[in-house]
Amino acid sequence: MLDAAARRVLDEPLARAAAVLDRPWLSPDRLTLAGLVLGLGSAVAAGLQAWTAALVLWLVSRLADGLDGPLARQRRAAGSPGDAGSGGFFDITADFLVYGSTVLGVAIGATRGSDAPWEPFAAVLLAYYVNGTAFLAFSSIAERAGRQLDDGRSLSFLGGLAEGTETIAVHALWLLLPAVAWQVAWGWAAVVALSAAQRMVAGYRALR
Structure with a gap:
């Protein structure tokens, strides 16, 4: 839901940072x-309950x-060789x-030595599975049907709440708040599940 707004804010700073990092030895992959x-x-780190380290590693990972x-876009604009297809595949697989x-790491850390339930985290993983299936299936079929949604990303990405x-x-x-992680997980599982349903309906309609 917020990706489009975030990209409008972050695209230029990220492009400048990528330009600074653009060295022959550092590839997009x-x-x-x-x-x-x-x-x-x-x-x-989360599984070991090293929460601060886990947070720092998470944020740097997403950066x-x-x-x-x-x-990758700067390299292509400059005429450098590269394969956007394999790069996009690696990126989404890594994500x-x-x-x-x-x-899984948060589930292990948050439930270790406490009465916190593991079921909310299992629900999140199930919702991720269904959500990912919906938008990956849409991207594949839309490509074959010539109905791609081109927003600059490697896949035809159906937007949603999550x-x-x-x-x-x-x-x-x-x-940040591992003591209430399982409560947050229940809410997040519901949001991702709703987003999956939204993508299933939108994808079906788009491909009719």
């Missing part, structure tokens, strides 16, 4: 890999993830791995 490693580190796209891992900006904020909130 390496930035994606850095985001992946940092995100997995955040999940491990790296936000910079790989601008760097799914990081999101799922951090939910997008990347909201995901970053909620995961950060878990790490």
Whole structure:
């Protein structure tokens, strides 16, 4: 829901930061890999209840993830070789791995030594699964049907209540307030599930 507004605010600063980072040894895929490693580190730290470290690693991971796209666009604009298809595939795969891992890490850390239930986090993972299936299926079929939604990203991305900006904020909130993480998880699972239903309806209508 907030991605379009966030991109309007952040696109220019991220492009400037990517220009500063533009060095021959630093490729967009390496930035994606850095985001992946940092995100997995955040999940491990959360599982160990090292909440401050997990929060820092999470935010830096998402910053790296936000910079790989601008760097790739700058390289293409400058005529540098690169494969947007493989880069986009790596990026979305890394995102799914990081999101799922951090939910698991928070679930382990938040329920260890307490009476906090694990079910809300399982509900979040299920909602992520359905939500991801809906927009990835739409992107694939829309490509074949010539009905892509081009907003500069690698995939035809159906908007919804739960997008990347909201995901970053909620995961950060878990790490800031682990004592109430399971309550937040119930609410987030409901929002993601509603977003999945919204994407299923919108995708079906768009492809009719």
